Amino acid sequence: MLDGEKGKAVQKSMEILCALGEIYGADCLIDVSSVQIAGVSYHNLGDAGLEFLRELAEDGRTRVVATLNPAGMDLENWRQLGISEEFAAKQCEVIEAFASMGVIPSCSCTPYLAGNLPARGEHVAWSESSAVCFANSVLGARTNREGGPSALAAALTGKTPNYGMHLNEYRKAEAVVEVKACLKTNADFGALGWCVGHKLKNKIPFLTGIVRPSIDQLKSLSASIATYGGTPMFYVEGVTPEETPKPTERITVTSEDISEAFHALNDGQTDVDFVAVGCPHASIKEIRRIAELLRGKKVVAELWIATARQTKQLADQAGYSKVIQAAGGKFACDTCMAVAPLKGRFRVLASDSAKACYYGRGSNGFKTRFGSLEACVDAAVTGKWRQ
Ligand code: F3S
Secondary structure: OOOOOOOHHHHHHHHHHHHHHHHHOOOOEEEOOEEEEOOOOHHHHHHHHHHHHHHHHOOOOOOOEEEEOOOOOOOOOOOOOOOOHHHHHHHHHHHHHHHHOOOEOOOOOOHHHOOOOOOOOOEOEEEOHHHHHHHHHHHOOEOOEEOHHHHHHHHHHOEEEOOHHHOHHHOOOOEEEEEEOOOOOHHHHHHHHHHHHHHHOOOOEEEEOOOOOOHHHHHHHHHHHHHHOOOOOOEEOOOOOOOOOOOOOEEEEEHHHHHHHHHHOOOOOOEOOEEEEEEEEEOHHHHHHHHHHHOOOOOOOEEEEEEOHHHHHHHHHHOHHHHHHHOOOEEEEOOOOOOOOOOOOOOEEEEOOHHHHHHHHHHHOOEEEEOOHHHHHHHHHHOEOOO
């Protein structure tokens, strides 16, 4: 592959993987069973990124199942979400380049909800920090936090260098976190991720005291802990399907810590003009709840529900989409509030996602309101934050 016998794209990919392997001291390359590729939005890629993809697409073809992270727009409904013609044309070129290489244009950050679901011990090469955390921590699969180019290189070769999270020694918990707070909503789990991230940075935590968390709660925790701490993995006692030696360092997270997280993510504005839920992409369960809350009502703020197109199709079949759209809510399939070009369009973002607040502030300069899904839908209907 490195000598170019399998074509230019494979050669380029192998150069990337070998360079990474040398930097991190990998002893060999290993096979991966699936890939998740981030760096899809034209907003982040720009023309240089598009050119890189075009070059690889000349003769590159995927060797394993490869799915895509969200793009900069809903690929069908972009006009309704206020995306310009020029941006849309470039974004479509990006998607075409990926698709021509055999990458599935799933455009979702929750590949595990859409069929790319590795089992315990499977080696994969995923980018997208929340999905990486979910794969390592909830599924027990093994992946480093890949960048877009290294993930694509893994897709075109079927290989990744054997280092970091592929090895037992790097998957050990480093601190026990005793959770002494009652966590109910998905937002509470986002707040927990904020607390653990701030206290432990990128150390791998072993969380105790969490009783039967749902997949949506673990999805929220994965996104938040990776955003605010940078760890590619956590353990939840009774959930993570992998053993680890118990670390000696111990910390606690109390109800006061959780309140502090809510306080830190709330800027105090009462008027809300943008409500974005589905970070990570909303599950069918979350969409069902939104439909329940919106039935017979009308939104006054812009409401986006970011989700995978596949999940939206389920919502269509179940009749949830009809209820949500009748209320004026909009689906943002294939994209999300962090990768769409939104700067200057809104002032105050309300979200049930701690990660969305981070990017809302950092990338778009929004003020943020953070709370439960119920509080967010209420904000969409009233235009006010009333928690
Ligand atoms: Fe997914 Fe976008 Fe959030 S990629 S995790 S919805 S910032």
